[in-house]
Amino acid sequence: MELPGFVFYFITFFTMGGIYAILCLALNMQWGFGGLFNAGIAGFYAIGAYTGAILTAAGSDDHVGGFGLPILIGLVCAGIASGIVGWMIARICVRLKADYLAMASIGIAEIIRLAIVNEEWLTNGSLGISRIPRPLESVFSGRQSEVFFVVFVWIVVAVTFLVARRLQVSPWGRVMRAIRDNDAAAASVGKDVQRFRTETFVVGAIFMGVAGALSAHYFKFFSPDATEPLLITFLAWVMLIAGGSGNNIGAVAGALVIWAIWSLTEVVTQQLPPDWATRSSYIRMLLVGLLLQFVLQRFRSGLFPEKSPKLRVSDDR
Amino acid sequence: MALVPRIGFDSVTMRFGGVAAVDDCSFDIPAGKITGLIGPNGAGKTTAFNVIAGLLAPTEGRVFLDGDDITALPDFRRQALGLSRTFQLAHEFSRMTVIENLMVSARNDIGENIFNAVFRPSSCLDQERQAFEKAQQTLAFLEIDQLAYELAGNLSGGQKKLLELGRALMQEPRIILLDEIGAGVNRTLLGKIADKIKQLNEERGYTFCLIEHDLDFVARLCHGVIVMAQGNVLMTGTVNEVRRDERVIEAYFGGGKYQDAS
Numbered sequence: 259m260e261l262p263g264f265v266f267y268f269i270t271f272f273t274m275g276g277i278y279a280i281l282c283l284a285l286n287m288q289w290g291f292g293g294l295f296n297a298g299i300a301g302f303y304a305i306g307a308y309t310g311a312i313l314t315a316a317g318s319d320d321h322v323g324g325f326g327l328p329i330l331i332g333l334v335c336a337g338i339a340s341g342i343v344g345w346m347i348a349r350i351c352v353r354l355k356a357d358y359l360a361m362a363s364i365g366i367a368e369i370i371r372l373a374i375v376n377e378e379w380l381t382n383g384s385l386g387i388s389r390i391p392r393p394l395e396s397v398f399s400g401r402q403s404e405v406f407f408v409v410f411v412w413i414v415v416a417v418t419f420l421v422a423r424r425l426q427v428s429p430w431g432r433v434m435r436a437i438r439d440n441d442a443a444a445a446s447v448g449k450d451v452q453r454f455r456t457e458t459f460v461v462g463a464i465f466m467g468v469a470g471a472l473s474a475h476y477f478k479f480f481s482p483d484a485t486e487p488l489l490i491t492f493l494a495w496v497m498l499i500a501g502g503s504g505n506n507i508g509a510v511a512g513a514l515v516i517w518a519i520w521s522l523t524e525v526v527t528q529q530l531p532p533d534w535a536t537r538s539s540y541i542r543m544l545l546v547g548l549l550l551q552f553v554l555q556r557f558r559s560g561l562f563p564e565k566s567p568k569l570r571v572s573d574d575r
Numbered sequence: 576m577a578l579v580p581r582i583g584f585d586s587v588t589m590r591f592g593g594v595a596a597v598d599d600c601s602f603d604i605p606a607g608k609i610t611g612l613i614g615p616n617g618a619g620k621t622t623a624f625n626v627i628a629g630l631l632a633p634t635e636g637r638v639f640l641d642g643d644d645i646t647a648l649p650d651f652r653r654q655a656l657g658l659s660r661t662f663q664l665a666h667e668f669s670r671m672t673v674i675e676n677l678m679v680s681a682r683n684d685i686g687e688n689i690f691n692a693v694f695r696p697s698s699c700l701d702q703e704r705q706a707f708e709k710a711q712q713t714l715a716f717l718e719i720d721q722l723a724y725e726l727a728g729n730l731s732g733g734q735k736k737l738l739e740l741g742r743a744l745m746q747e748p749r750i751i752l753l754d755e756i757g758a759g760v761n762r763t764l765l766g767k768i769a770d771k772i773k774q775l776n777e778e779r780g781y782t783f784c785l786i787e788h789d790l791d792f793v794a795r796l797c798h799g800v801i802v803m804a805q806g807n808v809l810m811t812g813t814v815n816e817v818r819r820d821e822r823v824i825e826a827y828f829g830g831g832k833y834q835d836a837s
Contacts, residue, residue, distance in 0.1 A: 421693055425689070425692050425693060428696060428699065429678075429683040429685075429692070429699055429702070429703065430686060430692040432675060432678065432679045433687055435679075436671065438670075439668040439670055443662065443666035443667070443739075444668075445630075445654065446660050446662070447654055447659075447679065447745070448652075448654035450651050451651065457689045569675075569678075569703075570700065571700065571706075571707045
């Protein structure tokens with residue numbers, strides 16, 4: 259059965275939109291609940307992508323592996339690797355105040371990027387890793403594999419959303435929000451601020467790693483270009499702020515809305531005269547930056563503002 | 576109360592650079608009483624509170640809770656032992672509702688475990704129910720139950736102080752340190768806060784130590800008073816003894832006589 263072209267446009271859109279939704283939900287765990295300003299999202303994304311790629315790609319002489327392992331194992335290991343790096347960073351940086359943590363995390367993401375470019379034995383450097391499989395490629399070929407992949411991505415989105423939601427409505431999530439609002443007061447009611455911050459940073463890092471691995475499987479090829487902070491860190495932040503930080507539905511909605519705008523601006527900038535088109539990515543960045551300004555001025559808490567979760571034990575509200 | 580709440584503050588020195596905010600200072604806070612900690616600005620009262628609460632690690636000296644040395648315990652572990660405090664400037668959890676502010680202050684070991692939160696979301700429900708009931712009782716006691724579902728950030732200054740007192744009450748405290756709970760609170764509400772403190776002390780045996788500049792408020796509540804000046808204890812006694820003491824008057828208002836005499 260042949261599906262019309264615009265359907266595939268939507269499939270492409272929702273695949274990347276889903277991957278961004280996972281990133282955004284992960285960032286929401288760190289920033290929305292936890293108040294941790296992670297400006298190094300691209301670093302965790304890259305660690306997840308390379309872990310997944312090396313473990314699942316077909317064997318190659320250019321880099322370690324690939325080991326041709328099943329994709330699910332690759333995804334889990336991508337999360338674990340990213341989580342371990344997140345834990346190490348959290349041990350050092352979580353004590354820092356928001357703006358200093360932002361600076362430290364930018365620096366760490368840059369270190370990760372440079373390590374990936376330069377450690378050619380591990381990552382094949384700037385040439386990247388190819389022959390990364392998609393799930394069930396033997397069953398679904400060609401465009402069918404894209405259809406299956408978008409379903410696969412959204413299953414992972416659903417799992418991420420479920421985890422984020424359970425965290426948010428739990429007493430753990432309440433402590434997290436208390437720490438975000440006032441860490442000294444949270445300590446004064448007996449909460450181990452460092453422990454909670456480390457936990458939320460690690461959980462966020464795990465899902466960022468998973469998002470990275472998914473993108474590697476989607477593109478079937480992964481190089482350092484794909485970890486461009488402007489494309490990952492900047493967009494994920496715009497998405498979360500626009501969607502509503504602290505709100506999981508807002509995180510998903512923000513990811514889709516901003517990704518739609520981002521994709522549309524690509525269509526628009528392609529129509530520009532040639533010497534403008536070369537600068538199109540900067541023009542798109544400018545447009546999205548302006549949009550963020552507008553959102554911050556007009557809708558400070560985003561499309562879906564944070565709401566305190568309904569108390570699970572009361573019936574008199 | 577079965578336990579004997581009491582703070583021992585033993586030869587504590589707290590230095591910031593060259594300045595000793597608290598200088599070889601010792602005092603006891605008796606169990607079951609309301610103790611006032613007064614003194615002019617810069618006397619070291621809040622620093623002493625922060626050392627007791629564990630926010631600051633003293634340069635020298637030790638802190639005891641019921642005879643146990645807690646000097647090396649991090650702040651959140653002291654609070655878990657029942658050492659509660661309120662802050663000079665309101666420290667509410669502003670983007671959470673009032674009832675959440677209280678519930679988060681209860682101990683909920685099961686639900687605060689991240690694995691239970693993700694994999695066993697119902698395991699915390701019993702503790703949640705207890706925390707909810709206790710929060711409702713606390714709000715009713717403080718007469719702010721009508722604000723239960725208001726965001727804490729929207730409360731007035733005085734209401735925030737009541738909320739902080741409520742948060743401290745959620746933890747079965749052995750002692751509550753109140754840092755200028757009356758500052759910036761209007762007379763009517765201040766009277767109400769004083770009544771609540773008195774009631775908690777007389778009916779439930781709670782121990783309080785409070786820093787306060789308003790001597791009428793201190794006189795109305797405190798069984799004993801510790802006067803601090805220049806990082807040390809100037810004298811201890813009842814409010815009336817302290818009020819008449821020349822050294823205290825001079826520490827507050829300045830003057831040559833005391834300085835010459837010392």
